[in-house]
Amino acid sequence: MTLTDLLQNWRHILHKLEYQDTLRVVPYLLASLVAAGTSLLYSQAFFFGEEVALHVVENFHWALSLLVTLSMIYLSWYLPYRFAKQAGGSGIPQMLIANELDPASDKALIRSLIGIRTITMKIISSIACVLGGGAVGQEGPTLQIASGLFYRIGEKSTKWIQQLSMRPFILAGGASGLAAAFNTPLGGIAYALEELSKDYFNNFKTYVIWSVIATGLLVQTVQGSYLYIGFPSLESISWETYMWVVVTSAITGILGATFGSVLFSVHQKRKSIQSFTRLSLLNLGCGFLFWLGITFISSHGVGGGKMLILDLLFRDGAATAQDILVRIGGPLLMAIAGAAGGLFAPSLTIGAVMGSFMAQIVWPHNHHLLIMTSMISFLSGFMQTPFTAFILIFEMTDRHSALFPMMLSSAIAVGTSRIFHKKSFYDLVKEDFLHQHHKASK
Numbered sequence: 218m219t220l221t222d223l224l225q226n227w228r229h230i231l232h233k234l235e236y237q238d239t240l241r242v243v244p245y246l247l248a249s250l251v252a253a254g255t256s257l258l259y260s261q262a263f264f265f266g267e268e269v270a271l272h273v274v275e276n277f278h279w280a281l282s283l284l285v286t287l288s289m290i291y292l293s294w295y296l297p298y299r300f301a302k303q304a305g306g307s308g309i310p311q312m313l314i315a316n317e318l319d320p321a322s323d324k325a326l327i328r329s330l331i332g333i334r335t336i337t338m339k340i341i342s343s344i345a346c347v348l349g350g351g352a353v354g355q356e357g358p359t360l361q362i363a364s365g366l367f368y369r370i371g372e373k374s375t376k377w378i379q380q381l382s383m384r385p386f387i388l389a390g391g392a393s394g395l396a397a398a399f400n401t402p403l404g405g406i407a408y409a410l411e412e413l414s415k416d417y418f419n420n421f422k423t424y425v426i427w428s429v430i431a432t433g434l435l436v437q438t439v440q441g442s443y444l445y446i447g448f449p450s451l452e453s454i455s456w457e458t459y460m461w462v463v464v465t466s467a468i469t470g471i472l473g474a475t476f477g478s479v480l481f482s483v484h485q486k487r488k489s490i491q492s493f494t495r496l497s498l499l500n501l502g503c504g505f506l507f508w509l510g511i512t513f514i515s516s517h518g519v520g521g522g523k524m525l526i527l528d529l530l531f532r533d534g535a536a537t538a539q540d541i542l543v544r545i546g547g548p549l550l551m552a553i554a555g556a557a558g559g560l561f562a563p564s565l566t567i568g569a570v571m572g573s574f575m576a577q578i579v580w581p582h583n584h585h586l587l588i589m590t591s592m593i594s595f596l597s598g599f600m601q602t603p604f605t606a607f608i609l610i611f612e613m614t615d616r617h618s619a620l621f622p623m624m625l626s627s628a629i630a631v632g633t634s635r636i637f638h639k640k641s642f643y644d645l646v647k648e649d650f651l652h653q654h655h656k657a658s659k
Contacts, residue, residue, distance in 0.1 A: 244374035248386065249393055251370065252363040256397035259362065262344055263355040267520035270350035274516050283508050289349025290504040291497070294555040296342040298496070303330045304338035306484075306552075307560045308361030310646040311335075312391050313412070315364065317651060320383035326654070331365035331387070342557035347520055349504070350511055352547025353558020354521035356398040360559075363394030395605075398561070401612040408605045412643075454586070454622060461580040462622045463629050465587055466594035469571050470630025473564065473598025476545070477642030480560070483552045484646060496555065503554035510543045510550075518543030521559070522566025529573050529588050530614070536573035544570050560599075560642070565610075568595030586619055593623055594630030601634070601641040603627035 273282050297305035311330040318327050329335065343358045367390030371383050388409055396405030490496055511518040517525050517540045525544075528534035548563040572591025576584040589610050597606040607623040616623075640648075 248367040248370040252366045266347040286349045286508040287504045293342045293346035294500045301335040301338040304335045307357035309357045312364045313647045316387045336362045336365040346556045346558045350519040354562025356561035357559025359398040360394035364390030404609040407608045411602045466626035466629040467633040469591045469594040470598035470634040473595035474634035474638035477599045481645045500554040503550040507550045515539040515543045518547045521562035526569045536570035540570045564599045568592035590626035594626045597627040597630035598634035603631045
């Protein structure tokens with residue numbers, strides 16, 4: 218057999234394989250490895266930056282601390298403004314918008330949202346923000362980064378795998394980004410179903426969650442917390458506990474949705490400011506106010522808040538009114554400043570400090586449970602994704618006995634928050650962007 222025959226046979230084999238699922242999954246696996254490695258390195262750099270920022274705030278002279286905060290938060294806004302405008306902000310709206318666009322006709326716009334240049338600037342600018350102590354998380358940027366890497370590898374894969382659709386790469390990238398950011402694979406899958414493909418899922422998710430809640434509440438209340446295989450004994454959850462879960466979840470759910478509405482108003486106001494000088498002064502003013510908060514009110518306002526959550530859940534910490542003030546005010550000031558960074562982790566932290574504060578007042582008996590359910594309810598109200606919220610916290614804490622209170626809190630939060638706010642912050646930003654895009658293309 219000649220070399221020409223061997224090459225022809227090889228091409229024939231490839232031609233048969235390229236339409237099979239076994240070959241189509243290869244680009245996704247490759248993208249997963251690249252995205253996972255990038256996400257791990259980014260997370261380590263981000264949390265190291267958070268530790269450095271806290272050290273600067275607590276140990277350095279106030280003048281140096283102020284200089285670091287102002288310069289880093291300014292750099293976090295300036296780099297995207299100068300080099301890649303879509304690298305600013307959270308990162309999740311950019312990923313959601315890219316998922317809605319037509320990969321064939323909107324290729325340039327998709328690349329501006331999640332292209333390599335954009336995600337590179339996102340990494341640099343968000344780390345700069347947290348080095349300044351900025352109240353941002355790494356989760357939103359991780360979703361944007363992962364979806365960009367998936368999209369780029371998908372583009373390259375179309376050269377050797379025909380009829381390969383690009384949209385699933387963006388969706389898979391977003392889900393993988395969330396799974397990598399929180400180490401929650403089920404949370405990533407839930408997010409893909411609930412947020413990224415919500416048009417198909419919305420028709421039945423409410424009925425599913427309420428059906429499971431009703432059955433679970435009855436069984437767990439009568440028989441207690443148990444697993445099929447067995448688990449070390451845990452304290453049972455009383456009906457009084459469920460009552461306070463409902464009350465606190467309703468409050469934090471409404472506040473989460475209101476938080477998103479205020480952030481969208483900030484987003485709209487910033488769009489109307491075109492002057493570079495005004496944007497610079499606004500950034501510096503917000504940076505100064507933020508520095509005052511983390512220096513003189515509570516240093517718990519630094520970063521995304523993961524260490525504060527760990528302190529509340531596992532070291533018997535207790536949140537104060539000052540913690541609530543800096544945790545809510547910090548992300549709002551970062552949004553007004555136009556800094557790059559996520560809102561996912563800050564939202565969880567706001568829920569945690571509110572849950573801790575309310576638990577001290579109304580039901581200290583189950584302090585940790587109310588912290589977890591308040592994290593879920595605030596995130597549910599903010600994102601309008603109840604399944605994702607409770608699955609994330611369930612995976613993070615591995616508290617099987619709290620599963621049904623978690624589900625209940627997410628359902629209560631979404632139900633009450635939608636009375637006042639029908640759409641999440643991310644949906645509002647996405648729809649506004651797409652509306653402007655369609656308007657400009659006519």
